[in-house]
Amino acid sequence: MAEYSPMMQHYLELKEKYKDCLIFYRLGDFYEMFFDDAVTASRELELTLTGRDCGQEERAPMCGVPYHSAETYISRLIAKGYKVAICEQLEDPKKAVGIVKRDVIRVVTPGTVVESNMLDEKKNNYIMSIFKKGIFFGIAICDISTGDFYASEIKENNNFVKLLDEIARFSPAEIVVNSMLYDSTEEISKIKERFDIFISKQREEAFTENYDTLSDNYTLVKEDGKPIENYNNQLFAISAINGLIEYLNQTQKIKLEHINTIHFYAISRYMSLDISARRNLEITEKMRDKSKKGTLLWVLDKTSTAMGGRLLRRWLNDPLIDVNEINRRLNAVKELKDNIIFRGDVIEKLKKVYDIERLIGKISYGNANARDMISLKNSIKQLPDLKLLLKPVKSEFLIELYDHLDELNDLYNLIETAIVDDPPMTIKEGGIIKLGYNEDVDRYKKATTEGKQWIINIETEEKEKTGIKNLKVGYTKVFGYYLEVTRSYLNLVPDRYIRKQTLTNCERYITEELKKVEDEIIGAEEKVIALEYDLFTELRKKISNEIERIQLSATVISTLDVLCSFATIAEELNYVMPIVDNSGEIDIQAGRHPVIEKMLPSGSFVQNDTFLNKDADRLSIITGPNMAGKSTYMRQVALITLMAQVRKFCPCKLCKDWSCR
Amino acid sequence: MVEMMEVATILKEATSNSLVILDEIGRGTSTYDGLSIAWAVAEYIANKENCGAKTLFATHYHELIELEDKLEGIKNYSIAVKEKGEDIIFLRKIIRGGTDESYGIHVAKLAGVPSKVVARANEILKTLERKITIRDKENKKELTGQLDMYNYKLAEIAHELDKVDINGLTPIDALNALVKIKEKLK
Secondary structure, eight states, X not given: OOOOOHHHHHHHHHHHHTTTEEEEEEETTEEEEEHHHHHHHHHHXXXXXEEEOOSSSSOEEEEEEEGGGHHHHHHHHHHTTOEXXXXXXXXXXXXXXXXXXXXXXXXXXXXXXXXXXXXXXTSOOOEEEEEEETTEEEEEEEETTTTEEEEEXXXXXXXXXXHHHHHHHHOOSXXXXXXXXXXXXXXXXXXXHHOOOEEEEOOGGGSOOOOHHHHHHSEEEOTTSOBOSOXXXXXXXXXXXXXHHHHHHXXXXXXXXXXXXXXXXOGGGBOOOOHHHHHHTTSSSOXXXXXXXXXXXXXXXXXXXXXXXXXXXXHHHSOBOOHHHHHHHHHHHHHHHHOHHHHHXXXXXXXXXOOXXXXXXXHHHTOOOHHHHHHHHHHHTHHHHHHHHHTTOOSXXXXXXXXXXXXXXXXXXXXXHHBOSSOOSOSSSOOOBOTTSOHHHHHHHHHHHHHHHHHHHHHHHHHHHHOOXXXXXXXXXXXXXXXXXXXXXXXXXXXXXXXXXXOSSEEEEEOHHHHHXXXXXXXXXXXXXHHHHHHHHHHHHHHHTTHHHHHHHHHHHHHHHHHHHXXXXXXXXXXXXXXXXXXXXXXXXXXXXXXXXXXXXXXXXXXXXXXXXXXXXXXXXXXXXXXXXXXXXXXXXXXXXXXXXXXXXXXXXXXXXXXXX | OHHHHHHHHHHHHOOTTOEEEEESTTTTSOHHHHHHHHHXXXXXXXXXXXXXXXXXXXXXXXXXXXHHHHSTTEEEEXXXXXXXXXXXXXXXXXXXXXXXXXXHXXXXXXXXXXXXXXHHHHHHHHHHHHHHHHHHHHHHHHHHHHHHHHHHHXXXXXXXXXXXXXXXXXXXXXXXXXXXXXXXXX
């Protein structure tokens, strides 16, 4: 039997390493797939299946996509639940000796997508790792497009149910598990039954309890932002984090600067909402089609930025239970609600802020282009104004936001002086760097734009100096620029002219000066492109060193955005500020169902009171015909309670809500 | 099954700090099974020692209305409906007190079920109601009789048990006492 061709051998070696992925193998301008991958991909993507000689008697099945449109095809495969390994050419094929060096540079999985066209801008794309040990679980959750990273552990009663609740809360696109969980078929099938989710197993050794390396590379903090004191109490969480980080390293293959802080949280901090409650209340997605319209989120989302949109979704998914924390935020909303002009000014600024979190994700990945930098600059530009606006705030929570808002003036200046206002999409064609930022760039640029004029100047000067009236400057690819003199004027040619070429009725010369100008002009374009590229990546690196500062300001922006959104909604829809305490009473007067109210003509929703307490009014038995509104009424009470604890105003006249756990 | 799994989770997890919402539990099974489950769940939740969670419990088992008088912490509510000749109007207002009217056929009419079917349903309902009243009367007699007999037997057994001196009882005596009790139940 014949051997496989060398390239095919390499392919098969790779395939062995990435068994669970479809490999996009770069060949020139195409990504090709072979063998079973090709059969699968041609079926899923409706591509034509062809063949390629592979050294065997039979040709290898093959199909491919052009490199420039690969992203769309990859996103379709990811959506269908495949993992895609991208294998690139690592050297210039023109310079390669033998077969071109290729390797997998990234594995794209549902939980590790960063391309903005594959992501919903107002929704986090989480990947979650679950470490099971005995009856306990450690969990770690990351959105690699924004750098958000959380971890917790579940070690109480009924842990598996709590785990399901946490999965529902984050609704990750992908789950990575250790073998103990993977082999627990009953639990795995329960997860699969409830969530449409991609589950992969990571080797057990990855889930180590080693926290030294972890704390060297990442900042590990508690909910209040303070460092963790005792890692030994968090070993399940740490194992889950280590497992996730190894998975990210394997798939992303680069160190991601924007993932730098890991937030440990206690699941008891948030209201526990079981999966069916979450689904039935239609908080962020409809039960039927998972769409946003008709959900609580749909009513409440008045955010101005994508970051705020994501944070709002997060807040709705994890209502707080600490009365103080809730009230701190409620007071902030009140201040924003009461100061209409102030709020309007803040929103005006927020609207000009781009998705900073995902921009820095791109910067950290090294695929941010100059336009992304301009978006970042224009966003940062709003910060000093925002800081000024926030100065007079009175509520504790807003004052904290004010204190945390870094204006990032240095970064603004850096981008402002370096990058032109309207740069091209690609960073490999120049046109990025502003005049005055770098002397060499300026000189090369002058050469390319003014080169023609220089040549014309030389022509006129030489005419005057020599008196050769029909002297002209020409250009050929072989000789470059030259001075052409007809036979009749040969006697006027000075000694400094160096003869290059003799034609039938003229001679062509060059001069020292012409040669110098030529050197400047020719190659200037190439040089400036290379230099601009270097300067740009250098700048990107500089910004990337400041990522943590930018992230802090981004958090302030998104929080402010959500609070403003709440305040606007409260005003527009006539919501009141709930009184949240530990009394154990729910007292809602003239309550309305936030979503249904919005779908009905204004004012037509019938308001209802609710009173429940710890004693005589614990259980209400509600009877009445079908369609009379029993379910609506009950959901309304649940939603109002939830909204109060999401730190939000409520659709009612008086709402007293004890903190529901 | 899924519904019962959800109920199971709620009963296991809910505490006095929870807000529980139960919408027509027991709907998916036979009437008596469903009613019994709903009843037992309401009793369980209302008991402070088990759970005592704040609860909204919507049901079409009107029998549960009785619980208000039987257990502490329970209040009945209903959604107001106005009858207007053949039709009903939903007022969407929650009011104190239970209702045993289900207006099932009215609702069917409102929902757009063809008038022929609605008319026929009304006919069937009337026949059924007649039959049930008759049967109920008969059943009641029988049932009370049975219950009385049963209570009498229980009293006798209690008396028997009371007489037993456990300290002076040999295993054989104990067995004999059991046989006696069993016989009384026949």
